[in-house]
Structure formats: C-alpha cells, structure tokens
Amino acid sequence: MSAPLIEFAQVTKSFAGPLTRSRHQVFANVSFTVHEGEIVSLFGPSGCGKSTLLRMFYQLTSWDSGRITYQGTDITSLPKSARREMHRAVQVVFQDPRNAFNPRWLIRRSMAEPLKLFKIVTTNHQTLIGEKLALLGLEDGLLDRRPHQLSGGQLQRLALARCLLVSPRCLLLDEASSMLDLSVQARMMELVKSLRTDEGISVLLISHDRDLVQAMSDRIYSFHDGTLSTDIAHTSDSSK
Amino acid sequence: MSRDSALRIAAGMLIAVAAMSLLAPVIAPASPIAVDMSLRNAPPSSAHWLGTDTLGRDVASRVIYGGRGALAISFGATLISMVIGIALGSLAGWFGKFTDTAIQVFMSIFQGLPGLTISIAIVGVMGASNLSISVAMVATGWSGISRVVRSQIRNLRNEQFVEAAKVYLPAPGYLIVRHLLPLTMPTLVVLATQRMGRMILMIASLSFIGVGLQPPTPDWGVMIQDGRQYFAQQPWALLGPAVMLFIASFSVARLGELLRDRWDTFSDDAMAVR
Numbered sequence: 368m369s370a371p372l373i374e375f376a377q378v379t380k381s382f383a384g385p386l387t388r389s390r391h392q393v394f395a396n397v398s399f400t401v402h403e404g405e406i407v408s409l410f411g412p413s414g415c416g417k418s419t420l421l422r423m424f425y426q427l428t429s430w431d432s433g434r435i436t437y438q439g440t441d442i443t444s445l446p447k448s449a450r451r452e453m454h455r456a457v458q459v460v461f462q463d464p465r466n467a468f469n470p471r472w473l474i475r476r477s478m479a480e481p482l483k484l485f486k487i488v489t490t491n492h493q494t495l496i497g498e499k500l501a502l503l504g505l506e507d508g509l510l511d512r513r514p515h516q517l518s519g520g521q522l523q524r525l526a527l528a529r530c531l532l533v534s535p536r537c538l539l540l541d542e543a544s545s546m547l548d549l550s551v552q553a554r555m556m557e558l559v560k561s562l563r564t565d566e567g568i569s570v571l572l573i574s575h576d577r578d579l580v581q582a583m584s585d586r587i588y589s590f591h592d593g594t595l596s597t598d599i600a601h602t603s604d605s606s607k
Numbered sequence: 608m609s610r611d612s613a614l615r616i617a618a619g620m621l622i623a624v625a626a627m628s629l630l631a632p633v634i635a636p637a638s639p640i641a642v643d644m645s646l647r648n649a650p651p652s653s654a655h656w657l658g659t660d661t662l663g664r665d666v667a668s669r670v671i672y673g674g675r676g677a678l679a680i681s682f683g684a685t686l687i688s689m690v691i692g693i694a695l696g697s698l699a700g701w702f703g704k705f706t707d708t709a710i711q712v713f714m715s716i717f718q719g720l721p722g723l724t725i726s727i728a729i730v731g732v733m734g735a736s737n738l739s740i741s742v743a744m745v746a747t748g749w750s751g752i753s754r755v756v757r758s759q760i761r762n763l764r765n766e767q768f769v770e771a772a773k774v775y776l777p778a779p780g781y782l783i784v785r786h787l788l789p790l791t792m793p794t795l796v797v798l799a800t801q802r803m804g805r806m807i808l809m810i811a812s813l814s815f816i817g818v819g820l821q822p823p824t825p826d827w828g829v830m831i832q833d834g835r836q837y838f839a840q841q842p843w844a845l846l847g848p849a850v851m852l853f854i855a856s857f858s859v860a861r862l863g864e865l866l867r868d869r870w871d872t873f874s875d876d877a878m879a880v881r
Contacts, residue, residue: 422770425770425773427773451776454776459771461767461770461771462767463767466767467767469768469772469786469790470768471789471790480775481775484776485775526771
C-alpha cells in the first residue's frame with residue numbers, strides 16, 4: 368500500500384504559560400492519516416487543538432514530539448522545491464473567514480495571489496477565478512469589494528474558491544462551512560464530495576458539527592481529553 | 608466642522624507655507640538679507656508689511672524666506688528617519704529572537720539620548736550647516752519610528768491573512784512590504800507628520816539658541832531670537848516668524864492625524880459598510 372498523503376504520527380503539542388515555565392499540554396500522541404481520495408474528519412469541541420494541527424502542517428507553529436509526513440517524507444526535511452509543491456498541493460481554508468483576506472486588498476487581488484506566488488501559468492487568471500467563483504455560486508462583482516464589505520458566508524466560499532485555483536490534491540477545511548446557511552452549506556459539501564469523486568481530491572474536514580462530519584466522512588477521528596481516537600461508531604456511506 | 612473640511616484646511620495651510628517658501632524669490636517684496644540702517648526698526652507700512660528689524664531688513668521678506676531651511680531639512684530628515692525606522696523596525700518585528708534583541712538594544716541607546724542635547728552636540732562637533740542639522744534630526748528621529756513599526760509588525764505577523772499568505776511560501780520581504788506595511792500606513796503617516804512637526808520646532812530651537820542656522824540666513828528661529836530682545840518696541844519682528852512657525856508645525860501634525868482617520872480601514876465608517 369502506498370504511503371498516506373498526510374500522516375501525523377504520535378504528535379504532541381504544549382504551549383508555554385505566559386508567566387511561568389510550566390507548559391500546558393494541548394494534546395498528546397495524536398496520530399491520523401489521510402489517504403488519496405479520502406474524506407477524513409477531525410471532530411472535537413472548540414479549543415481542543417484541531418486548528419493547531421493544521422497550522423503544524425504548514426510549520427506555522429512548532430510541536431514537541433512526533434512526526435508529520437507528506438507522501439511518506441517528514442515535512443521538516445523536504446527540500447525547498449518539494450515543500451513548495453506540497454504547499455501548492457495541500458490547500459487550506461482557515462477557520463475565521465473574516466480574517467482570511469488582507470483587509471486592505473480588493474478580493475480580486477487576494478484571489479490572484481496564489482496564482483502569482485506559485486507562478487501558475489494560465490491563459491487568463493480572471494477567467495479561471497470567475498470559473499471557480501461560479502462553482503461556489505458567487506458573482507464576479509464580489510471581486511471588486513474588500514473583505515469588510517462581504518458576509519462571513521461569502522468569504523468562506525471565496526476562501527474555498529481560492530484554494531481550488533491552484534488545482535490542489537488535498538483540502539484542509541477548518542470549520543469551512545460554519546457561517547453558511549443550511550442550503551449553501553449543503554451545496555458546498557456536495558461540491559467537496561464531487562471534487563473527491565471527479566478529481567480524487569482528499570479532504571481533511573475539521574468541525575465540531577457531528578452531523579456534518581458523519582454525513583461527509585470516510586473516517587472520523589474524535590478528540591477526547593487531549594487524545595485523538597478513531598470513531599469506531601461511525602459507519603459512513605459517503606464513499607459508496 | 609467635518610473631517611474633510613478640517614483636512615482641506617490643514618492641507619491648505621501646509622501647502623500655503625510650502626508654496627510661500629518655494630516661491631520666496633518671486634513673492635518676497637525685498638531681499639531678506641539687505642541691510643538698510645536708515646530704515647532700522649520701522650513699523651509696518653505699505654513698503655514693509657511687517658516693518659523692519661534692527662538692521663533695517665524687511666521682516667516680511669525674512670518671514671517668507673525663513674521657512675525654507677527648516678522645511679527642507681525637516682522633510683528630508685523625516686524621510687531618511689522613516690526609511691531607517693521602517694527597515695529596522697520591520698526586521699525586528701518580523702524575525703524576532705536575536706535580530707529583535709540586537710535591534711532593540713541599538714534602538715534603546717538612541718531613544719535614551721536626550722534629543723535637543725544630542726542635536727546640540729552633533730551640530731557642535733560637525734559645525735552648523737544644513738548637513739549637520741539633518742544628521743542630528745535623523746539621529747534623534749529614527750528610533751521612535753522603529754519602535755512603533757516593530758510593535759505593529761509583531762501584532763500583525765500572526766494574523767490569519769498573513770498565515771494564509773504564508774501557505775504560498777513567499778519571501779519575508781513580500782509579506783512585510785505587500786501585506787504588513789500598508790496596514791501600518793495610517794500610523795506611519797501620523798508618525799511622519801508629527802516627527803516633521805517636531806523637527807521644524809527643533810530646528811527653530813537650535814537656531815534660537817545659536818547653534819542651528821546662522822545669521823544672516825533668514826530663519827524663523829533666528830528671527831525669534833533677534834526679535835525677543837525688542838519685543839516691547841517692535842512686536843512684529845517676533846510675531847511674524849512665531850506665527851509662521853506655529854502654522855507650519857501645527858498644520859503638518861494635524862494633517863497627519865486627519866489623513867490617518869481617513870485611511871484607517873478599521874475606522875467606524877469603513878466597518879459601517881458591512
């Protein structure tokens with residue numbers, strides 16, 4: 368069997384206290400995998416460290432022990448070109464959509480940023496952006512607004528559209544539909560499922576919404592008291 | 608008064624002072640350094656709008672010329688202070704750790720120095736000239752800017768939109784210049800203008816105590832020093848440069864505050880659009 372796309376093995380994380388040398392352990396020995404074409408969910412209450420796991424994957428925060436791999440290679444030892452490819456292939460929608468876009472920039476500029484920084488060549492950036500917006504039921508007119516002029520739901524969908532611009536192999540969705548009304552959330556999740564079915568995109572879904580993760584996931588990992596366990600009670604039909 | 612009206616007034620005052628200084632050779636009614644002992648201490652008249660001083664020089668012409676040195680030096684020194692302050696503050700705020708500590712120690716040394724005393728010492732060692740005054744202004748001006756920029760970059764560097772951009776693996780310079788510094792612009796504008804306002808006053812202070820721009824160069828500080836001795840007999844010789852000094856330093860500082868309010872993305876007006 369080929370190596371998982373993403374693997375967290377025995378990862379432990381603690382934060383230093385603000386005034387003392389003592390450390391507060393967030394979670395210990397967390398292990399999970401995401402294989403090609405899988406939808407995997409991390410489920411748990413707010414503050415249990417789910418989002419911290421995502422930040423670790425991009426080395427935006429450190430961890431105490433354990434190993435994080437991408438296609439079997441430790442992410443801390445990836446050469447520069449491979450790391451760039453990993454960052455392009457694994458895209459993330461962060462939790463707070465209101466803060467996910469530079470507040471001074473027009474949305475158009477924010478959307479074009481990954482294309483520019485990953486040096487992705489297209490015949491027309493704007494056409495590609497328009498296609499992704501349409502996929503998420505958004506109008507081109509939003510591109511000429513600034514983040515504070517849009518709703519949380521619109522920003523969440525824009526963040527997902529921005530991820531799709533660079534043709535990712537895996538999406539990390541951190542409470543990515545929390546600000547959507549039910550009908551838009553259902554449409555977004557259908558899109559995520561079709562991305563998996565049609566393009567083989569893997570998804571790591573992070574949520575505290577049990578119904579959502581049960582409806583979407585092939586496997587669910589649950590946080591309990593700083594440890595992560597596979598939810599054996601879950602029987603998914605999403606992949607069927 | 609609305610914010611836009613106040614902005615227009617402050618900008619108008621500053622533009623008027625700057626234009627007056629730039630166009631001094633055209634609009635000044637007489638030479639600012641021509642001495643005419645037969646006209647000593649003449650009161651204001653149609654020929655001499657603000658009278659003459661103890662050497663018979665036209666006070667109005669000297670007032671018109673008097674801002675040139677202070678405005679040019681303060682503008683240039685502010686610009687250089689901003690470049691140094693922004694560069695070092697950004698490095699310290701972004702990289703943290705040893706870089707931050709080293710730059711902070713350097714900043715503290717400069718910030719701990721008493722501004723006017725150090726300026727006097729620098730001008731004293733280098734000799735009174737535009738260059739030495741500029742060096743003194745930069746030496747006492749950059750560290751405060753650097754500290755504010757460092758603090759702002761430290762606050763902003765962990766914002767989620769910065770982390771989102773980090774996923775695309777840009778160079779730190781890209782994140783600082785494209786994402787972070789534009790967000791600090793409202794603060795930087797206020798800092799720059801307040802710094803420039805203070806420099807105008809500092810340059811006048813140096814001239815006033817005799818170590819800055821030297822007579823017969825027309826300068827507001829020099830004129831205030833000359834005029835204070837004869838204030839009771841010829842108040843125009845002091846009031847003219849004093850009023851101009853106030854207008855220049857006030858308008859530039861006020862303009863900065865008003866621009867900050869206008870550009871601030873997080874102001875009430877901007878948020879109300881939501």
